Amino acid sequence: VAILGTGLVGGSVGLRLIRARPKVALVGFDRDPAVARRAKERGAVTEVAPTPQEAVAGADLVILAVPVDETEPALRAAALADRAVVTDVGSTKAAVVELGEALVGDRFVGGHPMAGSERHGIEAADAELFEDAWWILTPTSKTSSSAYRVVGDLVTSLGAKPIAVDPVAHDALVARLSHLPQLAASAVVAAAASQEGQESLLGLAAGGFRDVTRIAASHPDMWVSILRSNRDAVLEALGGLQGSLDTLRDAIDGRDWEGLRSFLEGTRRSRLELFAKHVHGGDPVALSLLIPDRPGVLAEVTTAAGELGVNIEDLQIFHSTEGGRGRLELVVAGEKAAGLLLERLRALGYHVEIGLPE
Amino acid sequence: VAILGTGLVGGSVGLRLIRARPKVALVGFDRDPAVARRAKERGAVTEVAPTPQEAVAGADLVILAVPVDETEPALRAAALADRAVVTDVGSTKAAVVELGEALVGDRFVGGHPMAGSERHGIEAADAELFEDAWWILTPTSKTSSSAYRVVGDLVTSLGAKPIAVDPVAHDALVARLSHLPQLAASAVVAAAASQEGQESLLGLAAGGFRDVTRIAASHPDMWVSILRSNRDAVLEALGGLQGSLDTLRDAIDGRDWEGLRSFLEGTRRSRLELFAKHVHGGDPVALSLLIPDRPGVLAEVTTAAGELGVNIEDLQIFHSTEGGRGRLELVVAGEKAAGLLLERLRALGYHVEIGLPE
Numbered sequence: 001v002a003i004l005g006t007g008l009v010g011g012s013v014g015l016r017l018i019r020a021r022p023k024v025a026l027v028g029f030d031r032d033p034a035v036a037r038r039a040k041e042r043g044a045v046t047e048v049a050p051t052p053q054e055a056v057a058g059a060d061l062v063i064l065a066v067p068v069d070e071t072e073p074a075l076r077a078a079a080l081a082d083r084a085v086v087t088d089v090g091s092t093k094a095a096v097v098e099l100g101e102a103l104v105g106d107r108f109v110g111g112h113p114m115a116g117s118e119r120h121g122i123e124a125a126d127a128e129l130f131e132d133a134w135w136i137l138t139p140t141s142k143t144s145s146s147a148y149r150v151v152g153d154l155v156t157s158l159g160a161k162p163i164a165v166d167p168v169a170h171d172a173l174v175a176r177l178s179h180l181p182q183l184a185a186s187a188v189v190a191a192a193a194s195q196e197g198q199e200s201l202l203g204l205a206a207g208g209f210r211d212v213t214r215i216a217a218s219h220p221d222m223w224v225s226i227l228r229s230n231r232d233a234v235l236e237a238l239g240g241l242q243g244s245l246d247t248l249r250d251a252i253d254g255r256d257w258e259g260l261r262s263f264l265e266g267t268r269r270s271r272l273e274l275f276a277k278h279v280h281g282g283d284p285v286a287l288s289l290l291i292p293d294r295p296g297v298l299a300e301v302t303t304a305a306g307e308l309g310v311n312i313e314d315l316q317i318f319h320s321t322e323g324g325r326g327r328l329e330l331v332v333a334g335e336k337a338a339g340l341l342l343e344r345l346r347a348l349g350y351h352v353e354i355g356l357p358e
Numbered sequence: 359v360a361i362l363g364t365g366l367v368g369g370s371v372g373l374r375l376i377r378a379r380p381k382v383a384l385v386g387f388d389r390d391p392a393v394a395r396r397a398k399e400r401g402a403v404t405e406v407a408p409t410p411q412e413a414v415a416g417a418d419l420v421i422l423a424v425p426v427d428e429t430e431p432a433l434r435a436a437a438l439a440d441r442a443v444v445t446d447v448g449s450t451k452a453a454v455v456e457l458g459e460a461l462v463g464d465r466f467v468g469g470h471p472m473a474g475s476e477r478h479g480i481e482a483a484d485a486e487l488f489e490d491a492w493w494i495l496t497p498t499s500k501t502s503s504s505a506y507r508v509v510g511d512l513v514t515s516l517g518a519k520p521i522a523v524d525p526v527a528h529d530a531l532v533a534r535l536s537h538l539p540q541l542a543a544s545a546v547v548a549a550a551a552s553q554e555g556q557e558s559l560l561g562l563a564a565g566g567f568r569d570v571t572r573i574a575a576s577h578p579d580m581w582v583s584i585l586r587s588n589r590d591a592v593l594e595a596l597g598g599l600q601g602s603l604d605t606l607r608d609a610i611d612g613r614d615w616e617g618l619r620s621f622l623e624g625t626r627r628s629r630l631e632l633f634a635k636h637v638h639g640g641d642p643v644a645l646s647l648l649i650p651d652r653p654g655v656l657a658e659v660t661t662a663a664g665e666l667g668v669n670i671e672d673l674q675i676f677h678s679t680e681g682g683r684g685r686l687e688l689v690v691a692g693e694k695a696a697g698l699l700l701e702r703l704r705a706l707g708y709h710v711e712i713g714l715p716e
Binding site for chain 2: 115133136163169177182183184186191192193202205208209213216217218221224228231240241242247248249252268270274307
C-alpha cells in the first residue's frame with residue numbers, strides 16, 4: 001500500500017491501517033520529507049519513499065491524501081502503478097473522479113471521509129479519526145466492482161462506514177453540509193467582530209456562539225482550495241443560505257412572528273431528524289441480484305443504497321461463465337435497510353432476492 | 359428571596375442558591391402550578407406561593423425568571439414588594455430596564471446570565487448551569503449602588519462572574535453574539551434540508567455541520583420572544599451577517615482566491631483571539647475613587663470596567679457624612695485589570711487610587 005501525503009488524513013489512515021493489518025507494507029511519500037520521516041517515527045508508515053513514483057512502484061493500493069490542488073500530479077504518479085487500485089480523500093469529487101478515470105481507468109474509486117479536525121498535519125494524526133464516521137465513495141458507470149470492493153474493505157478496516165454517492169450529487173451535498181457551515185461560521189465571526197469598541201465584550205459569548213463559530217478557526221489555505229474546487233456548488237448553496245436569511249429578515253422586519261416561529265419550528269424539526277434518519281442497523285442481510293447486460297450497474301446499485309442512507313457492508317460480483325450476465329451480491333445491516341433497498345432496486349427494474357443462493 | 363418563574367433558569371438559580379445559602383427562605387411562583395411543585399420537589403425552592411403577589415410579600419430580593427414576554431406582569435407584582443431589590447434574567451435589556459426603573463425605581467438591576475441550554479423546563483435545571491459563566495448586569499444612572507451590590511453578590515454566589523454593560527450596548531452585543539448565531543444555524547439547516555431527494559444523505563454531515571447547527575434544535579417559542587424583544591438590534595446584526603456573506607460570495611464568484619483567503623484568515627484570527635482577550639485574573643486589587651456630585655457614577659464606572667472586560671468582584675459606596683460627595687470602593691481581580699481600569703477612570707476625570715484607604 002502507498003500513501004501519498006502523510007498529513008492529518010494520510011497519517012491517520014496509516015496509523016489505523018497498520019493496527020488493522022500489522023503485516024502490511026505501507027510506503028509513504030510527502031512533498032515535505034520531514035513530514036514523511038515524522039510519519040514513520042509515529043508509526044503511520046513502514047517505509048518512506050523519496051519520490052511518489054518510487055512510493056507507488058509495485059503497490060496494490062494507492063491512497064492519495066494530498067491537498068485538493070495537488071491531486072493532479074499525485075494522480076499522474078499513481079497511474080504509473082499499473083495494477084493498483086487508486087483512491088483519494090479529497091473534499092470534492094466530480095473533477096477528481098473525471099481525471100482519475102482518465103488517468104487510472106476503472107481502478108480509480110473516489111472517496112471522501114466525513115471526519116476531520118480543525119487541527120492539521122501529521123502531529124494531529126489519530127488512528128481513531130475515522131471511527132464510526134461515514135466515508136463516501138463515488139463509483140461511476142466505469143468503476144470496476146473489484147476496485148470498489150478493495151476500497152470498501154479499506155474503509156471498513158479504518159473503522160468507517162462506506163456509502164456510495166454519485167460524484168456530482170456528492171459535491172452538491174458537501175457544499176451544503178460542509179462548505180456552507182464553514183462560510184456561515186466565518187461570516188458570523190466577521191459580523192460579531194465588526195462591533196467597534198466592544199471587542200473585549202466578545203469574550204462574553206455563551207456556548208451557542210462558540211459552537212457555531214468553532215470551525216471558523218480552521219486553516220484558511222485548506223479552505224480556499226476546497227471552496228475553489230467546488231465553486232459552482234458552493235455558490236448555489238450560498239444562494240440557498242442567503243435566501244433563508246432573507247426569509248428570516250423579512251419575517252422579523254415585517255413583525256411576522258407566526259411566520260418566524262414556523263420557520264424556526266421547521267428547521268428545529270429538520271435538525272432533530274437529521275441524525276435520526278440515518279440509523280439503519282441490525283444483523284447483516286444479503287441481497288442477490290442478476291446483473292443485466294449493460295454498463296453502470298455497480299454505480300446505480302450503490303448510489304441507490306446511498307440515497308436511501310443504506311450502508312453496503314459487503315459487495316461482490318460473480319461473472320457468469322457464459323459471459324454477459326452475472327450476479328451481484330450485497331450485504332447490508334438490518335432487515336429494514338434490506339427491505340428499503342430491495343424495493344428501490346425492484347423499482348429500477350432489477351431482479352432481486354433476499355438471501356444468498358446456496 | 360422570591361423567584362417568579364421556576365423553569366430552567368429560575369430552577370437552576372434556586373438549586374444553587376439553596377446550596378450556597380442553606381438557611382435562605384426561597385419562595386417560588388410559576389404560572390404552571392405543577393412546575394412550581396416540581397421545583398419544590400427538586401429542592402429548587404423552599405416554599406411555593408399561589409400568586410406572584412404572595413411570593414414577593416416581604417421579600418428582600420425578587421428574581422424574575424419568566425419568558426421575555428411575561429416580564430411586564432411579573433415586574434408589576436415585584437413592584438409590590440416595596441423594599442425588595444429586583445432583578446431579571448431576560449435575554450434583552452433596554453426595554454425591561456426602562457420598565458423596571460419606571461415600576462421599581464432605583465432598586466431594579468437588569469441581569470442576563472450568559473449560560474443556557476437547548477433544553478428547557480424545571481427538569482433540565484442544574485445547580486452548575488452558571489458555574490464560571492459571565493452574568494451581565496445593566497446598571498444605569500438611576501441604579502442604587504446598594505441594589506447593584508446585592509445583585510452582584512447573588513451572581514457571585516451562583517458561581518458566575520458579574521460584569522456591567524450599558525443596556526442598549528448589551529442588546530446590540532447579544533444580537534451579534536447570541537441571536538445572530540441562532541438565526542445562522544437555522545438558515546444553514548434550511549439550506550441543507552432544501553436539497554430534494556437527498557434527505558437521507560444529510561445524516562452524513564460531519565462534526566462541523568453538527569456544531570454549527572446544534573442550537574437550531576432550540577425552542578422556537580422562546581426564540582420568537584427573544585427576537586421580537588430585540589428586533590432593531592437583530593435586524594442590524596443580520597445586515598452585518600448578510601454583508602459578510604455577500605463579501606464571501608463576491609470573492610468566490612469572482613475567483614478572488616486571495617481575497618477569500620484573507621477574509622478567512624481574518625475571521626480565523628478573530629475567533630482564536632475572541633476567548634483569549636477576556637482573561638483578567640489574579641489576586642484581588644482594590645480601587646478607591648472619590649465620587650463627584652453628579653448622577654450616573656455607578657453606571658459609568660461599572661460599564662467602563664465591562665468594556666475593558668474587567669470583572670468587578672466587589673463594590674461599595676460610602677457616602678460622606680457631609681453629604682454630596684462620597685467614596686466608591688471597587689475590587690477587581692489582578693493587577694493588569696486594576697491598571698487598565700485605573701487608567702480608563704482617570705481618563706474619565708475620576709480621582710482614583712489603588713488600594714483602600716485605612
